[in-house]
Amino acid sequence: MAKKVRKKRAKPTKKPSSFKISKQNKIILGSLLMLFSIALFFSFVSFYFTWQDDQSLLTEFKVRNEAAQNLLNKFGAAVSHFFMYKGFGVASLVIPGLLFMSGLYRFLSMPAKGLVKKYIWGLLFMIWISVALGFFAAERPLLGGLVGYEINDFLQDYAGKLGVFLLLLFGLIFILVRFFQFSPDGIFEFLKKKVAAFDSKPKKVNSSGTTSDEDSSFEVQLEEDTPVVIDTYTHKNDIPPIEKEPASEGVLEITEPTVDEESIEDLKIEVEKIVEEKEEKDNIADKLVDDFGEFDPTLELGNYKFPHIDLLDQHGATGGITINQEELEENKNKIVNTLKNYKIGIAQIKATIGPTVTLYEIVPEAGVRISKIKNLEDDIALSLAALGIRIIAPIPGKGTIGIEVPNKNATIVSMRSVIASTKFQKAEMQLPIAFGKTISNETFVVDLAKMPHLLMAGATGQGKSVGLNAVLTSLLYKKHPAEVKFILVDPKKVELTLYNKIERHFLAKLPGVEEAIITDNTKVIHTLNSLCIEMDNRYELLKLAMVRNIKEYNHKFKKRKLNPHDGHRFLPYIILVIDEFADLIMTAGKEVETPVARLAQLARAIGIHLIIATQRPSVNVITGIIKANFPARIAFRVASKIDSRTILDAQGADQLIGRGDMLYTQGNDVTRIQCAFVDTPEVDKITEFIGSQRAYPEAYELPEYVGEDSGTSIDYNISERDAKFREAAEVIVTAQQGSASLIQRKLKLGYNRAGRIVDQLEAAGIVGPFEGSKARQVLVPDLTSLDLLLQNEKG
Numbered sequence: 081m082a083k084k085v086r087k088k089r090a091k092p093t094k095k096p097s098s099f100k101i102s103k104q105n106k107i108i109l110g111s112l113l114m115l116f117s118i119a120l121f122f123s124f125v126s127f128y129f130t131w132q133d134d135q136s137l138l139t140e141f142k143v144r145n146e147a148a149q150n151l152l153n154k155f156g157a158a159v160s161h162f163f164m165y166k167g168f169g170v171a172s173l174v175i176p177g178l179l180f181m182s183g184l185y186r187f188l189s190m191p192a193k194g195l196v197k198k199y200i201w202g203l204l205f206m207i208w209i210s211v212a213l214g215f216f217a218a219e220r221p222l223l224g225g226l227v228g229y230e231i232n233d234f235l236q237d238y239a240g241k242l243g244v245f246l247l248l249l250f251g252l253i254f255i256l257v258r259f260f261q262f263s264p265d266g267i268f269e270f271l272k273k274k275v276a277a278f279d280s281k282p283k284k285v286n287s288s289g290t291t292s293d294e295d296s297s298f299e300v301q302l303e304e305d306t307p308v309v310i311d312t313y314t315h316k317n318d319i320p321p322i323e324k325e326p327a328s329e330g331v332l333e334i335t336e337p338t339v340d341e342e343s344i345e346d347l348k349i350e351v352e353k354i355v356e357e358k359e360e361k362d363n364i365a366d367k368l369v370d371d372f373g374e375f376d377p378t379l380e381l382g383n384y385k386f387p388h389i390d391l392l393d394q395h396g397a398t399g400g401i402t403i404n405q406e407e408l409e410e411n412k413n414k415i416v417n418t419l420k421n422y423k424i425g426i427a428q429i430k431a432t433i434g435p436t437v438t439l440y441e442i443v444p445e446a447g448v449r450i451s452k453i454k455n456l457e458d459d460i461a462l463s464l465a466a467l468g469i470r471i472i473a474p475i476p477g478k479g480t481i482g483i484e485v486p487n488k489n490a491t492i493v494s495m496r497s498v499i500a501s502t503k504f505q506k507a508e509m510q511l512p513i514a515f516g517k518t519i520s521n522e523t524f525v526v527d528l529a530k531m532p533h534l535l536m537a538g539a540t541g542q543g544k545s546v547g548l549n550a551v552l553t554s555l556l557y558k559k560h561p562a563e564v565k566f567i568l569v570d571p572k573k574v575e576l577t578l579y580n581k582i583e584r585h586f587l588a589k590l591p592g593v594e595e596a597i598i599t600d601n602t603k604v605i606h607t608l609n610s611l612c613i614e615m616d617n618r619y620e621l622l623k624l625a626m627v628r629n630i631k632e633y634n635h636k637f638k639k640r641k642l643n644p645h646d647g648h649r650f651l652p653y654i655i656l657v658i659d660e661f662a663d664l665i666m667t668a669g670k671e672v673e674t675p676v677a678r679l680a681q682l683a684r685a686i687g688i689h690l691i692i693a694t695q696r697p698s699v700n701v702i703t704g705i706i707k708a709n710f711p712a713r714i715a716f717r718v719a720s721k722i723d724s725r726t727i728l729d730a731q732g733a734d735q736l737i738g739r740g741d742m743l744y745t746q747g748n749d750v751t752r753i754q755c756a757f758v759d760t761p762e763v764d765k766i767t768e769f770i771g772s773q774r775a776y777p778e779a780y781e782l783p784e785y786v787g788e789d790s791g792t793s794i795d796y797n798i799s800e801r802d803a804k805f806r807e808a809a810e811v812i813v814t815a816q817q818g819s820a821s822l823i824q825r826k827l828k829l830g831y832n833r834a835g836r837i838v839d840q841l842e843a844a845g846i847v848g849p850f851e852g853s854k855a856r857q858v859l860v861p862d863l864t865s866l867d868l869l870l871q872n873e874k875g
């Protein structure tokens with residue numbers, strides 16, 4: 081399509097192959113025309129004097145020995161007879177004039193634009209002069225020629241002499257007004273100028289008069305310019321000698337410059353094309369958009385088909401939520417009675433039935449303290465004989481108290497139902513996520529880009545992995561592979577493996593790494609650091625593009641206002657998902673925490689978002705720095721109130737019933753949501769559907785990161801090795817355990833020295849690279865091999 085447009089556009093730029101005369105030919109043609117016109121001119125002029133002598137010869141043109149008096153002999157006589165006698169009389173002189181002009185235009189390769197106009201005017205002149213001469217000099221017919229004479233005769237027969245005179249006068253006015261641009265104002269101005277010029281003449285005479293006159297005029301000037309009186313006697317020598325010439329010249333030049341009015345009119349102005357430099361960039365962008373349309377990042381996978389809804393299961397929840405009326409009544413009575421036992425009167429009670437819990441909204445009687453009801457949480461739970469009762473006192477924004485009571489038969493919220501909901505389908509969000517349904521059975525959709533990072537925590541088996549799958553599924557259903565990339569970290573090695581199938585569509589990975597899904601802790605550190613580099617690169621691009629965030633940047637890029645040659649590219653969102661953060665932070669500590677915190681603090685504007693899940697919501701996993709940068713948090717069921725506080729800064733997560741029952745907060749409000757359920761076979765079907773389609777040649781490549789601990793980067797000189805190097809190597813190989821503390825213990829060395837030796841062992845290829853808190857791998861199986869290796873080194 082774009083190509084077609086281009087072709088269409090390209091055509092007009094190709095100049096039509098018009099009849100073109102080369103410069104040399106122009107000179108030849110021009111000089112020919114000029115010389116011919118000169119010949120005509122002379123023959124016409126001489127015809128005026130010789131026509132009578134040559135008249136008899138006109139019939140004997142072929143007779144060679146008869147010579148004509150005309151300057152151009154017989155040819156001149158014949159041509160002149162045709163134009164002067166039979167034609168327009170002396171007005172025929174216009175013809176050589178026009179021909180000369182055409183020749184000159186050609187000769188000088190001037191654009192022949194106004195030439196046609198000149199010809200028309202020339203012919204009009206010729207006719208007018210011919211008729212005028214025919215009228216005024218009828219007794220000398222040669223002046224007006226046959227045309228002038230005949231036209232006069234004809235006109236006079238119909239309009240009479242006066243009529244012809246008036247006609248000629250009109251012709252003259254027409255020529256004066258249209259050709260010479262005469263107007264009464266113009267004539268008036270012209271006369272005024274002439275009078276002014278006449279007035280200025282005496283001045284001229286005065287200034288250029290005698291020497292004594294000059295001196296006096298100069299004195300007057302001096303007095304006007306410098307009012308200081310100079311004593312010509314005392315300062316005689318200070319006064320510079322006066323040169324008469326320039327002074328008089330200067331005065332002369334004051335006179336009005338004489339402008340030749342006619343030459344001004346004849347002058348043609350050639351207007352240079354205005355080049356609008358400043359707007360060029362935008363114009364190019366607009367032109368590109370006009371030619372090719374806006375940049376479409378999805379074009380490379382233009383045929384990509386989004387997964388269809390049938391890949392998801394109903395999970396038996398076809399008929400929506402069913403609630404047992406008896407259960408409802410029963411619960412209501414229990415609540416009312418329990419509260420009555422504690423002398424709390426209820427003015428009103430209302431139930432909202434959700435998929436897993438029913439919210440009973442209570443308006444207590446006047447004078448009841450809210451804290452009193454809140455303290456009865458456990459008692460109410462006991463009397464209702466139900467787990468997972470949560471009391472919200474008061475419900476924010478309402479003057480009521482909420483008691484959430486789990487339904488006996490929870491309804492599964494299928495992923496299918498939330499994906500199909502209008503709310504999700506019509507969500508105008510950058511990264512829409514359908515989490516599930518709220519207590520009032522509304523689909524809960526939020527924008528990950530606005531969160532901007534998400535922390536998910538919950539005890540094992542409470543629905544975290546399903547929650548992560550719900551997040552990923554939502555995005556897969558809404559986003560094209562060009563728009564979003566995932567980095568999946570799965571230390572458990574089993575949860576996210578299914579997404580391997582969409583590696584070349586949706587995943588990002590480090591260059592040279594085989595598996596896109598990261599299960600290795602060292603690689604996580606590399607990836608996090610690489611993401612930091614990507615973040616810095618992206619900020620640089622944003623700075624160059626003078627925009628504040630990825631949305632504006634991509635918009636500008638789509639409008640073709642950013643040149644890919646300057647390093648600009650369409651930036652997909654990058655979502656880093658870490659399924660088990662506790663494991664990472666325990667093994668790598670600061671090495672993980674620092675880049676994660678850095679990304680969490682800075683990456684929001686450039687489209688990098690983090691989703692971190694953990695089953696150990698303790699303070700040493702969810703540290704202050706991490707928490708501060710993850711305002712959006714999800715808590716599945718946790719074991720204790722403390723854990724709930726660690727995640728949400730509020731209790732309640734300990735009261736959840738599990739199986740996807742969750743609390744979501746993005747600041748102050750806590751919303752209870754039943755997480756949408758998406759089963760492994762469904763994820764399998766979706767990834768299979770996407771994976772079977774045409775993909776990019778590679779997974780999205782992250783910038784290369786050369787870690788400080790990467791073996792190849794350490795290159796110790798053999799001569800610089802520690803004195804205890806060999807001993808340490810033997811200890812390590814014998815124990816088959818590559819740890820610095822072992823060397824410390826066995827060789828009684830300090831920590832730093834042992835660390836240095838380990839680095840040297842790594843450089844020598846005896847131990848493997850750093851692997852977090854785990855001991856390094858020993859690459860040499862036994863002492864004999866070690867001997868061999870060290871000998872080879874020396875050799």
Ligand SMILES: Nc1ncnc2c1ncn2[C@@H]1O[C@H](COP(=O)(O)OP(=O)(O)OP(=O)(O)O)[C@@H](O)[C@H]1O
Nearest residue numbers: 539540541542543544545546695739740755756757
């Ligand atoms: N939204 C949900 N609706 C219904 N059932 C759910 C939901 N989420 C989870 N479950 C049930 O809970 C089980 C455990 O869920 P999941 O595997 O997500 O837990 P987890 O928190 O990831 O556990 P772990 O931390 O051990 O991986 C699921 O197999 C499923 O039966």
